[in-house]
Structure formats: structure tokens, C-alpha cells
Amino acid sequence: MILFLAYAAVWFSFLSGLLALLIRQHHSVIKLLHYCCRKQPAWQQHLDNWLAQAVYPQRIQQLSFILMGVAGVFAISAGVSGLMSQTIITDQLSLGLPWLPWHVRFDSLSALFYLIIGIAILAVSCYGPGYVKDNNEQDHPFAILGLFSGLFISGMFLVLLADDAFFFMIAWELMSVASYFLVAFQHENSANRRAAFIYLIMAEVGAIAIILAFGVLASFSEGGTFTFDALRNAPLSTTWASVAFVLALIGFGMKAGLVPLHVWLPEAHPVAPSHISALMSGVMLKVAVYGLIRFSFDLLGDIHWQWGVALMILGAISALGGILYAMMQPNLKRLLAYSSVENIGIIFMVLGLSMIFLAKGHSNLAALAFVAALFHAFNHALFKNLLFLGAGIIQHQVHSLNIDDMGGLIKRMPHTSKLFLIACMSISSLPLFNGFVSEWLAFQAALQVGVLDNAVLRSLIPVMAAALALTAALAAACFVKLFGVMFLGLPRSRQAEKAEEIQDKGMLASLSLLAGLCFLFGIFPGLMINLLENVAVQTLGYGLPNSTAAGWLWLAPVSMQQASYAAPIVLILALIAGGISFHYLRRDPAVKLRQSDTWDCGFGGLTPRMQYTSSAFTMPFRRIFSGVWRIDEKIDKKAGAMPLQVTDIHYQLHVEDHSWSKIYQPIERSVNRIARLVSRMQTGNIRVYLSYSFFTLIFLLWVVS
């Protein structure tokens, strides 16, 4: 039954893609439908009206998104029932080559990520019709967008179902290549084509690393087979296991966006349509996390603590680097993409912690860290989807993604701004929201470091915890800035002044759904943590240290004496405190509010240009962490007639990531150099080529004889 639901999710997402192809085939579709219901003329009439030429494309778009939504519902139900039942279901599909059937396996780890994808595509399916409505069909055909969205989603589902390396790689490539076409969807800008190309290259290099990692495992497996069962039982020496782990880390880390493998992410995510960037950032990166968990915790099995340390340090660099880069981005979607790098860093850090505990034999604590990492992955999917979908609405209404062009939107877009505020609060890990709970669990796991007997680890892990704290504080600064500059203050441009609230109900509904979930799992995290514990039990073989860890009211992962958190109580106390202060101060009717001008220090004439911009807001950070970026700052002053008088000031700021200049440009240069060396062979002269063939032939004959 569960497997049926899982297959249904794949089929429906695939169908939603196929349906999109029909958008230009109005006549043939009508003919086909007439043929189908030729005995019911009344139906034909209805169909004709419903699919009239004018509304036909819209109908197809809606249907395609409805199918996607149905796939989402199936995926959610498959995920939840898979998580609750704790069973492992296996199956074989006789697809592919005849002697290599595709192995399918659906366990609670797959079920969790099914759930994540399901929620995300359900939200996207509500959002989509409104978003693509004003799409220019000539330049950006919906057929392409819909088809590749469907393929992309079914690819992600198939990755989760795969139980042998072949099937896994086919599904993985389906996901990568389909998303390449989605990134390249708005291909008229050369920057977008470049971004898509970088994405494709890095995705393929990552895929090669993953194939090699599987290859290392398979060469030790019984009979060299590629099923995950055989790979699981492969007897590996420590060295080879480490080689496989490093290859997998490179491969999956490239997809997940670990620093310094993250460079495709801020290029590719902003140029894709918003609901696709939501899926890529919120969900596809999670599939990479799934891949790493599957590979290291499940297939390799025998974890070494050194891997955990490596993962932790890489994660910390990604988390800090990601959020610091995010802070400097003026482009909303680039900022969100970098913030995904940060969150992936946090997830990897906590996974590394889990590995260390597991390798040192503290399995229950490993389960705690594991649950924290999975919960953060789940939470990140929720609020990052919300942020990207919100960004789509804002781009739609303000016609810009530059946050310095916005301002004052809280009055013009009241609903969007509230939902966006919830997302900002969740991602800044404030109490009562879901982001806080996962971070709290991570801190609780890190604080159990006293059980380790290795002094280096005992001092490293608290430092990592402090890095996590710094990340959280910087994230709060970044998203306060984002919300403040975009929604508060005075409008900074004419478009922002004229912006209106979005009218489409579906788009707001999808945002509300995600925001509601952020709040729900912030107040009742126990609901999710109980399910996540099942994943830990099945994958690691151990549950949380405190078996009654997550009731609906109390969250006490280790023991009630050590740490506890009761979000519902906190919520009630907060409401009481807020209510008392509000009522007490409101009871005097004589002192209502008075509206007046903003205080202007007596000079008069405050203009929107006097507000702090985003680059002004982050200036102290730029100065304090100046080594992190390549900062190119230019100030041009035009002197006036009087000495020291300045008539005109131009300020230019360009902030760039170090990884381009330090890593990728040298690689690019050396590739070019090698290419030039090789090209010397190619003179363009036919005689030379003939002599090459001749000598090769001679050489081969010599070898053969």
C-alpha cells in the first residue's frame, strides 16, 4: 500500500509533466476528447466550453499543477505512513537492461524525504497557476517548464526509491539534467545561460564523483554487483572506506552546495522561475543530504570519527561563509541561495557530530544529533520554500529583485509581508518557530560532548557549537536586514511605491500553508521528532537517549534533568505577558495614539534616500569580517568651487566570493593551458592527420602482433 502511494507520487508528477506538452495541441486534444465521449453529446458541449480556445492554455496549466498537487498528496501520505509503520518495503522493477532489474526500497529515511518533497510540491502546486498565468507563451513556453518540472520532481522521487547504484545514478541524472533545463528556462540573458552551464558542469563532475564512490564500494562487494544490499555487505578496509567517503562527500557536497563547491548555487537559483528555485533550494539540496546519509550511514555503515570531524569543519565553514556571503547580496534570490549554503552547512555540521558520537560508541547521542540534523533539513525545506515563493510574489509585484529598490511594502502588501516575517523569524531561529527547535536540539547534542574520551574532540565540538551560535546570530542580522529593508521604512523606488498585494488566492494559500507548518512544528515539535526517531532507529539502530523524549508538551531529548523545552507553555506565558501589558496600557481611553510626522531633527524634508540601505546596514560586518570577501569599493567625489566642497558623490560596491578567484579561475586557466597544448597537435593540415592515422595504425599492428 505504502509502495503504491510512493509509485503514485512518481506517476502523477510524471503525468503533470506530460500534460504540459499538450498546451499547444488544442485541436488534437479536443478531437481526442470528442472521440472518447462520442456517445455523450452533452459532455462534448461541456468540454468545448471548458476547454475553449481562449482559456485552453490556462486550463492545461491548472491541470498540470493539480496533478503535481495530487502527486504531493500521495507523497505526503506515503511519507507519513512510511514513517509511522517503520517497515522496509522492497520491490523489483523489470525496467532497464534485462539482466539488471531496478531495485526499489522504501524505508523510513526515504519516507522522510518523500514527506519533505511532498509538502514542497503541494505548496508549489497551489502557487504555480498564479505564477505562470502571465507567462509569455512565445518566449517561455509552458510546455518546457511543465515537462521538466515533472521530470525533475519524479527524478527526485526515484532517487529516494533507488536501491541499486545504477537506478540511483539514472534517477540522479534525471534530476540534474531536468533541473538544468529549468535553470536555463529564461535563456535570453547570457548570464542565465552561463549560470545554467556552470550548474550542468558542476552537477556532472559531482555525478562522476558519486559514480566513483559507488565503484569503490562495488569493487569490494560480492560478485561486483551494484545492489545496495551487496554494497552494504562489502568488506572495506579503512583506507578504501575513507576514499569512498571522500568521493561521496565531494559528489553529494557539490549538489548540496558545501563551500567551496557551492559556486553554482548562487548563480543557478536566482535565474530559475521562483517556484523552481524554491524546489531546488528547499528540496533538491535535501536530496543530496539524503544521498550522503544513505551512502555513509547506511551503505558504508562502519563510521570513523575522522569523517565526522571533516564533515563538521566543512559544515562550519559553509555555514559561516554562506551567511556572511548572503549578508552582502543585494539580489534577494541570491541572498536566499547563499542562505541555503548556510543551512546545508548547519545540517552537515550536526551530521558530523552524529558521526563522531556513533564512531565513539555513544549511539543514543548519535541518534540525537541525527534527529537534529534531519529536523533541520525538514525545517529548512519549509521556510526556504516559503522565502523563495515569497520572493517570487515580490518580484512579480515590484518587478525587481534588488532589495534596495524596495521598502515600505508592509503597507502595500500586508499578507505577503506577514507570511514573509514568519519565514524570517523561523530562519533566524527565534523561539516558538521551527528553526529554533532544530538548533536547540543541535546545541543539546553538542553539550553532551563530556562523554567523549578524546580531549581534542572535547574541545573541538564546543568551538563548533560557538560557530553555530555565531551563524545563528549572523542569520538573524541578515534576515532582520532583509525584512527591514524590503518591507519597512519608506519606498525606495517608484515600483515599490506602486506595488500592490497579490490577488491570486492560491499563491497566498501556498505561503500560508508553509507559514502555518513553520509555526505548528515550532509549537509542537514533538509530532515530528517522534517520527524522526523512527528514522534514527531504522538507520542507526538506536533511538533518543530519553525514550519519552518528545511528548506533545515536553521536549527533553536527554533527560528531564538535563534539558527541557515546552513550547506550548512558552506560548501560553507569552500570550499572558503580552495580554497583560496590552490591556493594562490600553484601558485609559484618553491616551489613544496620535499620528504625526517623523521627527526630522528640525531640518525638515526627510526623503527615502536618507534611509539606511542594505549595504549601509551591513557595513560594520563588512569591516569586521573584511577578510571573508573580495571587496571592491569605489567612492568618486566631485569637488565643487569652494575648497572641501563636494557636489556629487558616487559610491560603488562590489563584493565577491573568494572561491572564484582562488579555486575556480586557476582551474579554468589550467584547463585552457592544457587545451592549448593539445591543440598544437591539430594543425589543420590533412597530411599531418593522415600521418597520425598511419602511425597509429602501425603502432596498433605492432601491438597486436
Place this chain on the structure above:
Amino acid sequence: MNILLAILQTLLFISLAPLLAGWIKCCKCYLQNRKAPSPLQPYRDLLKLTHKQPVVSKDASWLFVIAPYIIFSATALAVTVIPLIAVDLPTAASADVIVLVGFLAFARFFLVLAGLDVGTAFGGMGASREMTISSMAEPAMLMAIFTITMTASTTNLSFAIEHIMQEGLVLRPSFIFALLALILVAVAETGRIPVDNPATHLELTMIHEAMILEYSGRHLALIEWASQLKLMLYGVLIANIFFPWGMAETLTLSALGYGLLAIMGKLGILAVLLAVSETLFAKMRLFRVQEFLSFAYLLGLLGMLSHIILEASR
């Protein structure tokens, strides 16, 4: 009984906070050869402000009006989980010390948004600086707190203080480092000299005051009260974690009375120390604050390392 005590203790905390602020002002005036206002002056100020009609800018949104209530509630929530006169506090279980840091972050989040809401240069400036300082202070504070929680192996403040009291007077190098780190963080977070100057308005150096420049009437009263609460909160944290002696371990009337006297005495002494340091030091440039806070972080780290190397029981 316990719950009742928790409520009473919270109310006591909230009502005593202005007194502490007044007492600090008194001490400072005395040290600077000025005539001191009564220590009860902050109460009068708050009362006066609540009766005034608040003026709100035309450009302000709903967030500006609701923010003071949120800021005050979040700070009051933080107060509910800190044992003041009795060690045993049932509400400490609902939110541990990490959540406490979260509450303070929550209050700050809205304070900063309120500063940005009106769209003046002052608000933005204060907001930017507040976020800079807090994001440097938070890791330092968590480092100091982790040292304590690892010693007591709990993040529940009630249990942690109980553990420290039961151990008796042990000289722990890690605690000395953690104490120093927490003091530096407290100075930065509550906006005292040398990081910020609570006494000045309209200086380009101000941080907290710049954000709340647009507030008036009861809104201002709530924000002022919240910042007094925050000051007392850090004072109580320092006093009760590092010098918990005198707190009521049993719920008898005499023990509670003794506990109240003890905490007032401890806070009184801390206030005198703060006044002395505020008189001795001048305000730092903004970009010296990062050095100040990295020093706090370093102290926290040293505390952590000395706990791990010297004290952990193996």
C-alpha cells in the same frame, strides 16, 4: 505552591528592575560629584510615560505599534526562567538557558525592526549597530554559559544553580573565565559604557537610543522597562550562577526573606561595581567593540578549555 512562588518571583523581578536602574544612577551621580535623583525616579518616569499620549509617525506600520508589547513580553518571559530568590523554579523547566538566549534574540529582533520601520537614518544606524554587537556577543555568551552547563551537566538554570550550591565553594578556573566573559557580554548587551552610553541622546555613537528615538508615551515606557529588565536579568544571572549562596533552598518564609535580602545585596554590589567602571572608562569607538567582544569570546573559550582540560572528571 511552587507555581505561585514562580509567579510572585516573576512579578517581584519585574517590579524591582526600575529600582536597580535608579540605584545605578544614584551611585554614578555620587561618584561623579553630582546630586543624585531618588532611586525611585525610574518608577516616576515610567508612570509619567504611561499617562502620556503616544505619538506615532505617519510612516510607521502596525509593526511599530505592536513591537513594544512583544519586546516587553519576550523580556518578561526570559525573566520567568531565572531563579531569583529560590533555587527551585518550576518554570525553569519549560525553557532552559538556550531558550533564554532565544527570548532575548526575539526581543532584539523586534526592537531592530521597529528601529527600521519609520525609515529614518537614526533608526537604521541603531539597528545596524545593535545587530553587529549582538551577533558578536551571542557566541561569547553561549561559550560562557556552556562552561557552566557542562560543569553542572544540565541547561536547566534551576538545576544548574542547585548543582553549584551543593558543590560548595570550589575554586574553578573555568568559572573565573566564564564570569569575566559574561560580565563583558552583559556590559555590551545592556548598552552600558564602554560599549554604548545610556545617558546620551543625539550622539552619533548611540545604539539603543537611536533605535527607539521615535517612541513616546506608553510605548517608550514599555521599551525602557524592558531594557531595565534586561539589565537586571544579566545582573541576576551573574549573581545567582557564580555566587548562588543565600538563595532559598527550602520554601520557608524565613529562607525566602533571606533569599530576597541576599539577591538585593548582591545586585546592589554589582551596581556599585558597574557605576565605578562607568565612571572610570570612556566610551569606545564602535569598531573597538569587536575587539572587546572577541576578548569576551576568548575568555569564554579559555573557560571552556580549562573546564575540559583541568576539571572534567577523567
